[in-house]
Amino acid sequence: MKLSINQISKTYGNGVKALDHISLELRAGMFGLLGPNGAGKSSLMRTLATLQFPDYGSITFNDLDIFKSKIAYRKQLGYLPQEFGVYPRESASRLLNYFALLKGISSKKDRTIAVDRVLEQTNLTAVKKKNVSTYSGGMKQRFGIAQLLLNNPKMIIVDEPTAGLDPAERSRFLNVLRNISSENIVLFSTHLVEDVRELCQDMAVITQGKLISQIAPKKAIDGLKGKIWEVTMDTEELKSQFIHFIALSHRYDDSNELVSRIYADTKPSDSFRACEPNLEDYYFLSLKEKS
């Protein structure tokens, strides 16, 4: 299974260039699309969902041109937009049954089987009789996944699914995505590095409509080994003393002193401590190098 994005560009009517020659290749598994707000993530996802057209470039799914063969592609597509809308006061099983009917599953028996399957896949079986309007944010997001799974899509696109979820709901939701990604391409966007770490086999960082990199998270972290350092000193002192490194992030330690995390090929001085790199370091470094 393969989705190839080739040189996609999009400029909106107001002159904003949201996508600037983006090329990516996605295979079965979890793919994280990481970037700050306004980077172009939703624009790329709407394009992949064939809801808007690029000005330039092409996209193929298993050699099928997704715009020329829109209907065939959409049959294999599941898309959960950022705002899924208002949820009526109906139980999850009734609503899913209705969606299954809309998706063309005409036999009642087949619909029951499909509904039970997607409720299981999203861990909603125990609450299937409850009105979806009473669900928590995380349950609503899982319900959104349940409805898109009804027709067994191979290409699943989920836009910022963890926004606003508490940590427990977030991890439950990401586990659902992980379980459905073994045979499908699951592409999800986020501005949270933690969402991508551990969960994704592959990821891309985009900013200002441009692709910065496509890389496996593990490889991204391994590439920073021996190059991440921490130092306890204030930012002014840091800036004045050293020019041969890039400051990535700052935090306050237990004694309320400022600790800076920096990137440098070699240890800048004895006051610096070597650190294990993490995906956040890679992400911040990518954005700094681009700006």
Ligand code: ADP
């Ligand atoms: P992200 O999802 O990464 O936050 P978006 O794709 O939503 O980024 O937006 C990328 C840029 O395109 C932003 O500057 C945004 O304001 C602009 N944009 C998004 N949608 C539209 C639109 N329909 N019309 C005009 N500008 C838009």
